[in-house]
Amino acid sequence: MKTKGHILILTGSPGAGKTTVAKRLALALGVPAVHLHTDDFWHFIKNGAIAPYLPEADAQNKIVMKVIATAAEEYAIGSYFVIVDGIIGPWFLDYFFGISAPVSYIVLQPDIDSAIARCRHRGGEELTDANVVRDLHTQLSNLGRYQKFALKTGQMSADEVLNTVMNTISSKTHELTKQLDE
Numbered sequence: 536m537k538t539k540g541h542i543l544i545l546t547g548s549p550g551a552g553k554t555t556v557a558k559r560l561a562l563a564l565g566v567p568a569v570h571l572h573t574d575d576f577w578h579f580i581k582n583g584a585i586a587p588y589l590p591e592a593d594a595q596n597k598i599v600m601k602v603i604a605t606a607a608e609e610y611a612i613g614s615y616f617v618i619v620d621g622i623i624g625p626w627f628l629d630y631f632f633g634i635s636a637p638v639s640y641i642v643l644q645p646d647i648d649s650a651i652a653r654c655r656h657r658g659g660e661e662l663t664d665a666n667v668v669r670d671l672h673t674q675l676s677n678l679g680r681y682q683k684f685a686l687k688t689g690q691m692s693a694d695e696v697l698n699t700v701m702n703t704i705s706s707k708t709h710e711l712t713k714q715l716d717e
């Protein structure tokens with residue numbers, strides 16, 4: 536599996552297991568890897584930050600996504616396998632088109648009850664509002680032409696999701712450039 540210089544956008548609703556899989560994947564591949572946890576990029580805004588799921592956050596979100604895509608590309612140019620872990624719906628993919636590295640897109644789709652339970656379990660400063668989780672889950676379940684990038688994870692274990700993601704990366708079926716040209 537060639538992963539050096541490759542970008543993987545690993546997305547899904549809150550509670551989908553993105554971060555758990557991303558951390559484990561970065562270690563499992565055996566190549567230099569970078570895990571870009573997109574939540575961190577929003578947390579870098581110390582004054583005037585708007586919750587990214589609110590409609591009034593549109594301008595802020597565009598800036599943050601541009602920064603994330605640029606960082607991912609620079610790491611990929613440096614021969615790292617880059618895992619971009621966050622809520623990146625098709626509405627944000629334009630920032631990744633035209634990048635000089637191959638970009639794969641995987642949308643983890645757990646069932647809604649599992650996603651809400653995971654969010655409530657982790658608590659802290661994480662998103663736990665069931666209505667927001669449900670809304671984001673709906674948005675990332677109705678992907679239109681991008682539905683082929685979804686992995687139905689249901690109630691899979693973290694190991695099962697990790698193995699499925701690794702097999703999907705190997706198959707190259709989720710590379711954006713390849714899929715969108717067909």
